[in-house]
């Protein structure tokens with residue numbers, strides 16, 4: 457029996473549902489058990505693992521045995537990763553901080569103490585620090601890896617929460633890593649309250665990262681269509697073309713070499729010779745041309761019962777390519 461206290465608080469436990477059949481879960485020793493389909497879900501070091509194995513890249517045993525899933529817990533990080541953390545970064549999230557402030561303002565207008573689900577929240581995302589400092593906000597931080605902020609293991613394809621549970625869902629740099637982003641967004645829609653808010657940041661011009669767990673990219677309009685069951689509050693580029701160029705340059709150089717040591721050297725070399733490109737992004741992040749060339753886009757919207765139609769979506773094109 458686990459002696460570690462649960463990483464989620466009691467109010468979140470009351471929102472939990474079986475990720476397989478959506479029935480009630482009962483807490484029993486170091487597990488949660490579904491009272492309908494009888495599925496048993498472990499609690500590992502206080503962290504509930506609520507995965508529908510038949511529809512996930514991950515199994516319950518991956519977490520019971522602490523296998524590496526999408527990334528390793530930082531406490532197991534190698535010296536190589538620590539050196540990497542000292543290098544100048546190629547990326548810069550330009551719009552994130554102001555977007556999260558706007559999101560908080562919208563949320564507090566409609567609820568005095570909003571509850572936010574973060575999908576992929578094991579490590580705090582760029583610009584999200586402001587959310588952790590506001591005591592009025594409750595964060596439910598989920599991931600498919602054990603990480604410093606993981607409160608619960610769950611998969612975005614089958615969220616283990618009841619309908620209309622949350623005031624807001626945040627999903628930053630995750631939808632490229634899921635096999636079915638449309639299903640994940642349908643799940644976000646389901647667990648949001650009727651006037652709930654979604655905030656997503658998703659890459660467009662970024663090379664493969666996280667190896668085998670990388671599946672999809674979205675243009676600005678493709679991202680809008682992904683969230684077609686939401687009314688747009690605001691959208692645009694979040695990371696700019698300078699960052700996209702630096703990434704492309706790094707991966708171009710890496711394409712010439714296979715040996716791990718040489719690749720490591722090229723990785724470091726590319727950091728020192730292209731990190732400055734991201735600083736151009738501050739000047740062009742809101743330009744129309746950036747909507748054709750950004751490293752990534754954001755979408756902030758409110759849950760709607762009616763989708764935006766595709767003919768309306770193409771009217772929203774704000775880039776510079778004439779057709």
Ligand SMILES: [Zn+2]
Pocket residue numbers: 474475476477478479490491492493494495
């Ligand atoms: Zn069940």
